[in-house]
Amino acid sequence: KLDGIELTKIIRKKGGKLGNVPVIALTACTMGEDKQKCFQAGMNDYLPKPVELKNIPEIIKKHL
Numbered sequence: 001k002l003d004g005i006e007l008t009k010i011i012r013k014k015g016g017k018l019g020n021v022p023v024i025a026l027t028a029c030t031m032g033e034d035k036q037k038c039f040q041a042g043m044n045d046y047l048p049k050p051v052e053l054k055n056i057p058e059i060i061k062k063h064l
Contacts, residue, residue, distance in 0.1 A: 005041040012042040022063035026051055 008023045025038040028049045035046050044063050047055065
């Protein structure tokens with residue numbers, strides 16, 4: 001089973017343009033250690049659920 005953390009690790013290992021694509025976690029996991037795992041895997045940002053739709057454009061702009 002492939003989760004977002006494992007997929008992010010694979011993406012980052014690819015290198016090139018694919019390896020640099022912004023990855024933003026959208027997750028129901030809100031524990032501090034979960035957020036840390038996302039960043040350690042190479043994710044660029046973290047949005048806990050429920051996600052407020054008004055925050056999404058700002059987060060995307062931040063990483064483009």
